[in-house]
Amino acid sequence: MTLLLDSIKQPTLLVDAAKTKKNIIRMMDKATANKAVLRPHFKTHQSGLIGNWFKTLDVDRITVSSVEMAAYFAQHGWNDITIAFPVNIREIRKINHLLAHGIRLNLLVEAQDTVKLLSDAIEHETGVFIKIDSGNKRSGIPIQDTKCILQLSHQVFKSDKLLLKGWLTHAGHTYKATSVSAIRSLTEETVQRLKDIRTQFGEDGLLLSWGDTPSCSVLDEIVGFDEWRPGNFVFYDIMQYHIGSCSLADIAIAVACPIVAVHKERDQLIVYGGSIHFSAEYIAGDSGFRLYGYPVLLERNGWSELVTGAWVRALSQEHGVIQLPKGMTNSFRAGDLIGVLPVHACLTVNAMGKMQNLNGEYISCFR
Amino acid sequence: MTLLLDSIKQPTLLVDAAKTKKNIIRMMDKATANKAVLRPHFKTHQSGLIGNWFKTLDVDRITVSSVEMAAYFAQHGWNDITIAFPVNIREIRKINHLLAHGIRLNLLVEAQDTVKLLSDAIEHETGVFIKIDSGNKRSGIPIQDTKCILQLSHQVFKSDKLLLKGWLTHAGHTYKATSVSAIRSLTEETVQRLKDIRTQFGEDGLLLSWGDTPSCSVLDEIVGFDEWRPGNFVFYDIMQYHIGSCSLADIAIAVACPIVAVHKERDQLIVYGGSIHFSAEYIAGDSGFRLYGYPVLLERNGWSELVTGAWVRALSQEHGVIQLPKGMTNSFRAGDLIGVLPVHACLTVNAMGKMQNLNGEYISCFR
Numbered sequence: 001m002t003l004l005l006d007s008i009k010q011p012t013l014l015v016d017a018a019k020t021k022k023n024i025i026r027m028m029d030k031a032t033a034n035k036a037v038l039r040p041h042f043k044t045h046q047s048g049l050i051g052n053w054f055k056t057l058d059v060d061r062i063t064v065s066s067v068e069m070a071a072y073f074a075q076h077g078w079n080d081i082t083i084a085f086p087v088n089i090r091e092i093r094k095i096n097h098l099l100a101h102g103i104r105l106n107l108l109v110e111a112q113d114t115v116k117l118l119s120d121a122i123e124h125e126t127g128v129f130i131k132i133d134s135g136n137k138r139s140g141i142p143i144q145d146t147k148c149i150l151q152l153s154h155q156v157f158k159s160d161k162l163l164l165k166g167w168l169t170h171a172g173h174t175y176k177a178t179s180v181s182a183i184r185s186l187t188e189e190t191v192q193r194l195k196d197i198r199t200q201f202g203e204d205g206l207l208l209s210w211g212d213t214p215s216c217s218v219l220d221e222i223v224g225f226d227e228w229r230p231g232n233f234v235f236y237d238i239m240q241y242h243i244g245s246c247s248l249a250d251i252a253i254a255v256a257c258p259i260v261a262v263h264k265e266r267d268q269l270i271v272y273g274g275s276i277h278f279s280a281e282y283i284a285g286d287s288g289f290r291l292y293g294y295p296v297l298l299e300r301n302g303w304s305e306l307v308t309g310a311w312v313r314a315l316s317q318e319h320g321v322i323q324l325p326k327g328m329t330n331s332f333r334a335g336d337l338i339g340v341l342p343v344h345a346c347l348t349v350n351a352m353g354k355m356q357n358l359n360g361e362y363i364s365c366f367r
Numbered sequence: 368m369t370l371l372l373d374s375i376k377q378p379t380l381l382v383d384a385a386k387t388k389k390n391i392i393r394m395m396d397k398a399t400a401n402k403a404v405l406r407p408h409f410k411t412h413q414s415g416l417i418g419n420w421f422k423t424l425d426v427d428r429i430t431v432s433s434v435e436m437a438a439y440f441a442q443h444g445w446n447d448i449t450i451a452f453p454v455n456i457r458e459i460r461k462i463n464h465l466l467a468h469g470i471r472l473n474l475l476v477e478a479q480d481t482v483k484l485l486s487d488a489i490e491h492e493t494g495v496f497i498k499i500d501s502g503n504k505r506s507g508i509p510i511q512d513t514k515c516i517l518q519l520s521h522q523v524f525k526s527d528k529l530l531l532k533g534w535l536t537h538a539g540h541t542y543k544a545t546s547v548s549a550i551r552s553l554t555e556e557t558v559q560r561l562k563d564i565r566t567q568f569g570e571d572g573l574l575l576s577w578g579d580t581p582s583c584s585v586l587d588e589i590v591g592f593d594e595w596r597p598g599n600f601v602f603y604d605i606m607q608y609h610i611g612s613c614s615l616a617d618i619a620i621a622v623a624c625p626i627v628a629v630h631k632e633r634d635q636l637i638v639y640g641g642s643i644h645f646s647a648e649y650i651a652g653d654s655g656f657r658l659y660g661y662p663v664l665l666e667r668n669g670w671s672e673l674v675t676g677a678w679v680r681a682l683s684q685e686h687g688v689i690q691l692p693k694g695m696t697n698s699f700r701a702g703d704l705i706g707v708l709p710v711h712a713c714l715t716v717n718a719m720g721k722m723q724n725l726n727g728e729y730i731s732c733f734r
Contacts, residue, residue: 086627260453281647335456
């Protein structure tokens, strides 16, 4: 069976399962070659079914971004879950509930008062990673602050129900790196600093956990981390393509959008597909240029290469505005469909809340 | 009963019902004073309950942005609904279904081939507005193109099941206007041009429909439109505040966010509350400055004025980064809550999918 384009009435998130599986296998092989265990971040696909594709490759541990998402994947048979977000003490009941049901969790901490609150409130043994800020300046202890990192590590290590698992960092600043060598430098610098911290701490068996799609995609060799937690690689997107993490052919999702108006006078298509479907994220260029996605032609077994010289130039709540090369609007009519490769896969999947594969079958999803 | 802040575990969208009702009454009075009928856009609140607050003021007609949303509000007793989006011919079955159940709809058209498709496929009489582009350059026939507008109007007028209701425009370009006088000029120019079109068309009883929150808020007098369709005014937001549509005290929603980390060294709070809660929309300033929202202090009966000198400087998928004035982080601990006034109410409501009032009661919502 192939995709029944006629059945699509509204913006519809299409998943090319073959591309997705290829992306998964490639990342799996690369982690293995680098002696790291893959602990993929499931916030990108948020899908029990796609999770199963990892299971067939013997992946047995995952990363999620919220307690709710941990609960969802626990229901889908996952039993070793890192919640890669500073532990939200207000959700302690739900955390205790998961632990009580035998789910092995890893929580992230970065401050002594949180560790204190957590020690007091946790009812079962839980894994804990110290969150390190390797330059992203979002959450974590700055990687230079060895003293603070070691202090917190000792506090966790001595705590009764908190099992220190190691040090975890998300190099979100690779998204802004301008070259492969810049990504390589910051990766190597990070692993060296974290190794030093582990040596100073002096206990065996503690892990260095690393993860972001750009570094894990762009670099051939990443030596020294025990686990990798990329997420976006499962689908990739236009942002990753611009970073150099993937080819356009690797992008495994597209949103099918009904065309609702054709504006020949300005070479534009107006589509049903806006920021409530894609998210409002865009890539900013010079002189106010905004890139919200690239159009592709939908076919019964997937989609074409990019439409040369075309891009999504604006999104409002439900509308998208696609700019085409001069004269090309003649190929389209209101009522046709067009595909759009999204700028940010994670936010698009989250906004859409449901997906279907190229056979038209729905793919179960968290939201 | 007042808001039980202790019960909030995750990012939670709070609605101040008193402020909301005040915003509704103010807009209602203004429309009446300007001899226009209010046909409020319900895409902002997307709530059956809040819709009822309009009903008590004898509002009997509404605007929505999708067929699905029309179906939701039809279930909530609304029977005169304009779907303010170029008609998506792929949803004709759902449209026919609503009409078959006696729901009076108004659809938007802007091209002859769509009118042809619609005439062929529609099974019951439906209202139709001609969509006019008064300068927003998204959808609609350019307002200068009188010939094309009149041609399409005649095509609809002559059609069997299509009942021409009039001409409708969304002045989305008021969002980019830099002064009240600029908004006034473009409003007056638009009404004059539409009146000319109506006169040339020569039939009685056809309506001029106008709508956008900035013009309906900023201008005291808007003469000549038969109906107004603003939406955002129900809650307002930071974008509207920056345009000058409202005061900060008028903003009727805030997102309660758990604080998960306090970074004294850079005067920042990391909160649970990211682009999946607020949307990724921001207000861009000079030198890469981004404004994603303003923090407020939560109280048992609402929230404080702005925290002076503080703003939300970054959002990622689940995280928000709040910048505070020097030293102020001392007042906060991980586990506390802080409120954030969002940049764009419509997208935040849509992303959150549920809301609660200041008594902690859930407010039913479309998504």
